[in-house]
Amino acid sequence: MCGIVAYIGKEQAFPIILKGLKRLEYRGYDSAGIALINQDQLNVFKKAGKVSNLEEFMLHQDHNGTSGIGHTRWATHGAPTDTNAHPHVSMDGSIALIHNGIIENYNALKQELIRQGYLFKSETDTEVLVHLVDFISKKENVWFGEALRLALLNVVGAYAIVAISKNFPGQMVAARKSSPLVVGIGENGDFYLASDATPIVEYTKRVVYLEDEEIAVIKLGEELKIYNISDQEKTPYIQQLELELEALEKGGYDHFMLKEIHEQPRSIHDCFRGRLNSSEGWVSLGGLKEYEQKMIQAKRLVIVACGTSWHAGLVGEYLIEELARINVEVEYASEFRYRNPIISEEDVVIAISQSGETADTLAALELAKSKGATILGICNVVGSSISRITDAGSYTHAGPEIGVASTKAFTAQVTILSLLALSLAHKKGTISESEFRILIAELEAIPEKVQRVLENNADIEKIALEFKDVTNALYLGRGSLFPVALEGALKLKEISYIHAEGYPAAEMKHGPIALIDENMPIFVIATQGNSYEKVVSNIQEVKARKGKIIAIVTEGDEHLKEIADYHIEIPKSHEFFVPILATIPFQLISYHIAVMRGCNVDQPRNLAKSVTVE
Ligand code: M6R
Numbered sequence: 001m002c003g004i005v006a007y008i009g010k011e012q013a014f015p016i017i018l019k020g021l022k023r024l025e026y027r028g029y030d031s032a033g034i035a036l037i038n039q040d041q042l043n044v045f046k047k048a049g050k051v052s053n054l055e056e057f058m059l060h061q062d063h064n065g066t067s068g069i070g071h072t073r074w075a076t077h078g079a080p081t082d083t084n085a086h087p088h089v090s091m092d093g094s095i096a097l098i099h100n101g102i103i104e105n106y107n108a109l110k111q112e113l114i115r116q117g118y119l120f121k122s123e124t125d126t127e128v129l130v131h132l133v134d135f136i137s138k139k140e141n142v143w144f145g146e147a148l149r150l151a152l153l154n155v156v157g158a159y160a161i162v163a164i165s166k167n168f169p170g171q172m173v174a175a176r177k178s179s180p181l182v183v184g185i186g187e188n189g190d191f192y193l194a195s196d197a198t199p200i201v202e203y204t205k206r207v208v209y210l211e212d213e214e215i216a217v218i219k220l221g222e223e224l225k226i227y228n229i230s231d232q233e234k235t236p237y238i239q240q241l242e243l244e245l246e247a248l249e250k251g252g253y254d255h256f257m258l259k260e261i262h263e264q265p266r267s268i269h270d271c272f273r274g275r276l277n278s279s280e281g282w283v284s285l286g287g288l289k290e291y292e293q294k295m296i297q298a299k300r301l302v303i304v305a306c307g308t309s310w311h312a313g314l315v316g317e318y319l320i321e322e323l324a325r326i327n328v329e330v331e332y333a334s335e336f337r338y339r340n341p342i343i344s345e346e347d348v349v350i351a352i353s354q355s356g357e358t359a360d361t362l363a364a365l366e367l368a369k370s371k372g373a374t375i376l377g378i379c380n381v382v383g384s385s386i387s388r389i390t391d392a393g394s395y396t397h398a399g400p401e402i403g404v405a406s407t408k409a410f411t412a413q414v415t416i417l418s419l420l421a422l423s424l425a426h427k428k429g430t431i432s433e434s435e436f437r438i439l440i441a442e443l444e445a446i447p448e449k450v451q452r453v454l455e456n457n458a459d460i461e462k463i464a465l466e467f468k469d470v471t472n473a474l475y476l477g478r479g480s481l482f483p484v485a486l487e488g489a490l491k492l493k494e495i496s497y498i499h500a501e502g503y504p505a506a507e508m509k510h511g512p513i514a515l516i517d518e519n520m521p522i523f524v525i526a527t528q529g530n531s532y533e534k535v536v537s538n539i540q541e542v543k544a545r546k547g548k549i550i551a552i553v554t555e556g557d558e559h560l561k562e563i564a565d566y567h568i569e570i571p572k573s574h575e576f577f578v579p580i581l582a583t584i585p586f587q588l589i590s591y592h593i594a595v596m597r598g599c600n601v602d603q604p605r606n607l608a609k610s611v612t613v614e
Contacts (some may be wrong), residue, residue, distance in 0.1 A: 001074040001608040002086075002100035003027035004181070005199045006162040008172045008218055009190025013068035014058070016192070020199025021051045021070045023248060026256075026402050026602070026609040027100075027195060028074025031085035034058075035096035035164065036065030042096055042166035046085035050603075067169060069162045071098040074608040077106070078123030088127045090134035091118060095144050095165045097133065099126040100195055101158035101179040102613045109154065129155070133163060145173040145217050152177075152215075152229060158359065158612065160210075162193050170220035175229075176210045179612050180357050180385060183208045183216050183224060185238065191218045196381065197241050198248050198400060205241040209383045242382065247399045255601045257403030257495070261587045262454060265447040267398040267408040268580065271415040278441040281433075283423045285416070287394040291348070294374055296428050298348040300327040302373075304336050304364040305352040306611065308406040308490060309413060313352050314483035315579045316417030323431055323439075323576070324424035333364035334614065345372035352417075353377070354401055354409035355610035356384020363614070365389060378416050380409050394420075403602045404609050405495050407587050410487060411450070411580050418443055418577065442574040446581070449571040453584040456568060460585055463550060463566045464592030467521045473498060474512060474547075475586070476505040477525040478535055484579045488523055488586030495604045496594040505531075505538040516547040523589070525582045526564075528554040529575040539563060550589075552582050 003024025007013040017034055025032075032054040033046035045061055047054040051072055071086035078084035087096040103109070106125035109132060114120070118131045129151065137147035144165040152159075158178035165171070174181055174193050184192035184200035184207050192200045193216070197207055210216055213229040226234045253259035276283050288295075295301060301320065303313035310332060317328040331341070333351070337360060343349065349368035353361045356379035365375045365386065377386045377393035380401060387393055396412035422439055425431045431439070467473070473492055477485035486502035493500050503512055505524065516522070522542050526535045536559075539549055543563065551564035554572050561567050568585040570578070594601045 001028050001076075001610060001612045003072040003195045004069070004098045004100050004160055004162055004193070005195070006069040006098070006172060006174070006193040007190070008067040008170070008220060009186060010066060010188060011190065013065050014063040016203070017068050017070035018051070018055060018058070020194055021072050023198040024195055025051050025072050026404055028072055028608045029603050030075040030080030031073045031082070032071065033085040033087050034068055034070040035087040035089070036063060036068035037164055037166055037169045038062070038065035040166055040169070042089070042093060042164070044087055044089055044096055046082050046087070048081050048085060067164060067172065069096060069098045069164055076102055076613055077125045084122045084124050086126060088122060088124065088130045090130050092134065094167050095130055095134055095163060097126070097130040097161060097163040099129060100160040100612065101177070103128060103155055103159065104157040105155065129161065130163070143168060145171065148173050148175060149215055149227070149229065149231060160195060172218040174210065174216040174218070176214060177212045178359065178362065178385070181210045183210065185224060189221060191224065197243055201241055201243045201248070202245055206238050207241055208236045208238055209388070239383065243400065248402065255403065255591070257405055257407060257591055257601050260401055260403050260408045261584070261591065263399065264408050264411050264584065265451040265454070267412050268415050268450060269447040270397045270399070271412045272444065273397070275419055276440055276444060278437070278444045281437050281440065283419050283426065283440055285394050285419055285423055287392055288376060288420065291374060291376060291392050292424060292427055295326065295348050295424060296324070298326070299344070299346040300329055302343070302347055302349045302368070303328060303330045303352060304333040304349060304361055304368070305330070306333050306358050306360055308410050308487060309352040309354060311483040311487040311490070312410055312413035312417065314486070315414050315480050316421070318480035319418055319421035319576055320424065323421040324428050325430045326424060331364070333358065333360040337364045337367050341367070343368050343371040343373050347373040348376060349373045350376045350378065351386050351390065352413055353384070353386050354380045354406055356381045356386040357610045357612050359612050359614045362386055362389070378413055380412065404604055404607050405491055405590070411583060414580050415446070439574060439576065443577055446573065446577050449573055449581055450584055452571050453581055456585070457588055460568060460588040461592045463568070464589050464596060466566070468593045468596040470498060470519065470521055472515065472520060473500040474515070474520065474522045475500060475502040476508060476522060476538060477502070477582070478505045478531040480576070480579050481525040481527070481582060484525055484582050484586070485523070487583060488590070491586055491590035492593065494607060495590055495601050496597050496599055497605070498593065505535050508538060508541065513541065513545065516542055516545040518546040518548070521548045521550055523550045523586065524552070526551045526553055526560055527570065527578050527582065528557065528572070529578065536560065536563070552585055
């Protein structure tokens with residue numbers, strides 16, 4: 001949450017920072033601000049609302065300067081106003097600072113600073129940082145970089161920080177703990193800093209991901225220096241970015257979400273690359289291979305995740321238990337971390353996270369590690385915090401997901417979990433060689449089937465038109481399709497603000513059926529498989545109460561086409577892989593309804609892409 005970006009070098013900083021803020025806007029869009037150093041002046045510009053508000057405001061401002069910092073905010077402490085926007089500035093106007101994270105002991109620090117005569121303008125936790133840096137630099141007579149290091153010794157919480165001072169125009173200092181921060185090293189001695197690599201990739205591919213409690217000291221004309229919080233120098237580990245610029249553009253689509261939905265045949269295929277070969281009959285998740293025996297022998301696998309990733313975990317539970325006969329539990333990371341879970345060395349804890357930065361998921365992993373469990377990760381963002389703290393893991397390779405509503409990351413997560421379930425089952429011998437071969441061939445055919453579902457887009461849009469004005473919706477599924485119902489409901493709520501709930505189809509009789517009348521749409525996954533007859537009965541129960549059925553059916557199912565008010569066909573596939581196919585129509589329905597309702601699809605209200613605060 002919150003995006004930070006900074007530049008120091010020979011170019012004009014403003015256009016670089018503005019472009020970077022636009023790339024990071026998915027991390028929060030409550031306000032935006034920039035501070036620029038122009039010779040001996042520190043100029044700060046802040047506006048509530050989206051980056052475009054700031055951009056418009058800047059049209060009439062002097063935005064010269066070759067060093068600067070920028071921030072796009074997801075509000076935690078204090079309303080989204082101009083004053084609460086970052087950067088925050090010291091009372092004497094010399095130091096400006098941006099921050100992503102939460103300073104937990106900000107109130108105690110604030111009271112002490114007030115006693116020292118500091119006046120606070122904003123309601124944010126961040127403002128204490130800039131005053132504290134200023135206070136320490138004056139008290140200890142040290143430059144602002146050293147003052148920041150000393151200040152952080154007194155800070156409890158999570159942070160990614162970048163600070164500049166007009167008294168040291170060629171210098172910039174940055175630090176991180178539990179919030180991500182990347183430093184890009186340019187060709188011409190320029191430096192770029194950002195919450196993720198997306199604002200940097202256009203300028204350089206040489207990056208350093210800061211580790212927790214590391215401080216980066218940048219002085220123009222010198223090499224990047226990294227120190228730990230105890231002031232010991234560390235050697236920067238320079239990595240080469242694999243990200244391509246085109247992946248960050250809309251590529252002709254109206255929204256990132258639509259582009260990402262349409263990318264799924266490719267992203268699922270990329271997820272297979274080098275990991276599955278149906279003609280030779282093997283599946284291999286390189287990153288997790290070393291730990292497969294441990295998983296097979298584990299007392300249980302515990303999957304921790306949030307939101308959509310948690311839904312993927314539920315599908316994974318079904319697949320791993322069914323195929324590999326290993327006990328799996330799926331936990332909300334936020335609940336797991338606070339309930340003293342019984343975890344030992346015999347457990348394997350797997351975090352699923354698109355961003356790899358979700359605060360609760362990270363904390364759940366840290367807790368599991370402290371109890372001796374093996375910790376593994378399934379992440380999309382390369383180099384993210386979760387991918388770095390885990391013992392091993394597998395990247396989903398879905399490519400950057402910019403739309404706040406997760407789409408291609410979900411199907412890629414389910415794909416990895418399918419590969420994992422198959423690999424474990426094969427090694428453990430819980431499925432026969434012939435079953436294994438059939439299943440990997442079925443899985444390999446999924447990208448092409450996803451493409452066929454996407455070809456129904458126009459029909460799905462017509463269905464969306466019928467339901468765009470509803471206030472409530474129910475989603476029903478059974479077995480591994482129940483999490484798909486949950487995911488369908490989440491997609492609808494988060495981008496179109498329609499209240500929606502997902503239920504196991506059989507649970508309907510235990511309460512939700514009371515909601516059904518002629519105005520209630522019920523989206524049911526009724527594909528052919530084990531529970532087909534039972535789901536058809538559930539549909540009849542809804543029909544008897546005049547609910548409107550929108551059924552996802554297997555291609556050619558004439559029976560259900562007659563019963564349902566609306567239907568969407570998906571290609572026939574093995575039951576294990578239907579969750580991937582059945583998700584696509586729900587993504588498209590939500591997308592079209594949100595567009596028809598005039599909602600901001602890519603940046604829904606109150607949300608942020610990476611939830612880096614608890
Ligand atoms: O980056 P993560 O996968 O850890 O994020 C978890 C959730 O915050 C995320 O899936 C969220 O629910 C999305 N907005 C869903 O579309």
